[in-house]
Amino acid sequence: MAESVNRKQLNRRMIIVFVVLAVLMVGSITLYIFSRTYFNAWRLNIPMTPLAFERIMGRTIPAVVGMVSASVIIALVSLSFQTITQSRILTPSMIGFDSVFIGTQTLLVFAFGTFTPFFQSPIYNFFVTSGAMVAISLLMFGSILRRSKNNIIFLLMFGLVLSGIVSNGARYIQALMSHYDFYQVQAATAVTVMNMNTDVIRVAVPIIIIVVVLLLINHRTYDVMSLGAEQATSLGVNYQRQMTYTLILVSIGMSVSTAMIGSLTFLGLLVVNAARELIKTHRHLPLFICSAAVGIITLVLGSAAEQLLSGGIPIPFIGTTLQVAIPLTTIINLVGCTYVFYLILKENRI
């Protein structure tokens, strides 16, 4: 029958997509390593000795681990967040999660000074920060989602106001600080993919693995939840508890990834929707895997490109080089932003 062919085609498509993504993933990681080692050596005209290679790899591998784990966690929390809010356009960072991160860091330094272990030690800092984020997000999402179920406009408004208040408050407190404290806060909050906080990785990776496992084992429950709150409840899902559980995991995931590679507002949105388009399924397990893979490729390939282009592009025959310096974050946000517009216009709703 035509329809079952249809379904088989979709399954075959899924397999092809996964194979291609796996190849791309390995390829982009290889390219990234190449760009930081041999390519750099070639550009600077120095030989690549095994010793130098080993040294560079010592810095490159944590960076790869950081990017991979951050993409995985961002993809997973974004998808589960979209499922519990029943929206294809929301991501946790769009409702002010990252401003809460900056706010907490600022408040920590302001209240206790830069030498407090709460700020200095990545472990303490992480627990305080994510604790604050979990508390705040549970407070706001819990109360909003409980009272006006899935009122996305209200949620967006609330997030907008919250991130406005928090980031302005943080900026005000930063203005009151000493120069030294201010730079410390800047250093802690101005992390990007290129300027990763590698201290945090050792703490972050185990936590990310735990959160990933906790989200993955619930993939069937998320499948049911995508039918909507009432139907899911009728099918035996304790929706309220599952939502709280997911929000806690989302908060933890967002705080780890923000602490590690900074805020990537649109990455989650981009990879989750790309995954939906690529494998066209409602099932969360393949969606989780696919969006994580797309996230890894985006970040790693983007970073490799940024490395490769950082010396400028030589233009043949003219003998000059075209200087390009476009931070990866900017590109992701630009593409993501355009994509949000496209989604809103296409679906004609938020």
Add this chain to the structure above:
Amino acid sequence: MIEVKNISQSYVKGGHVKTLDDVSLTVREKTVTALVGANGAGKSTLLGAMSNVVQTMSGQVLLDGVDVRKIKTSEVAKKIAFLKQIQQISIRITVNDLVEFGRFPHCGGRLKDIDKQKVNEALDYMMIGDLRDRFLDQLSGGQRQRAFIAMILAQDTPYIFLDEPLNNLDIKYSVEMMKIVKKLVTELDKTIVVVLHDINFASAYAGHIVAMKDGKILSEGYPDKMITKEVLNPTFDHDFHIIDHDGKRVCLFFDHNQ
């Protein structure tokens, strides 16, 4: 057995609106019970509360003598299936996958042979076995309706609560739907409670009618006792004309002579 004991529910919208006001009801077993009443009478809220989908402020719903709120959600789902008015769901999904969701309370999504068998039975019973690989958005309204009922059947519960199942269905499919509902009671011994807007459907297919107004149950009973001017006029604030047709009562909503 499902007993509703003194439940009240209100929500804040402008003022304090009571949607359910001290409602008590015992669901009659192996019968189609129709909840009728004007808009905002609290029918859907009552049905939601009975399915433990809507939280109530006070009172309790007893499932076989136990408060449903004290039973695990997954256990309630093995006894009560609730279907909201057939909505356009946001995900693109095949009939087969939808019906498989019905087995979730039993297998947590990991389908065993028995679950697959139940899914097949439900699809066959609703005569949509040949549509199982179609996506819901490729189906007609009536077929989609059948797919959702098949999901409820796969859930394999003694109680089935349907919230306005005739919404957005044209007359042909509405009649078909009510025939299915009746068949579920006569053939499969289900206990069904259904929210209906059209009193004539209630009159023709229900074995028990509950009339609600302003969050209260005004009266309940067999259709021949309920489809009368004395009961319906105050329930709907409207002057009905009731005629007999082949032993069933039919309501006329307007009178040409007036």
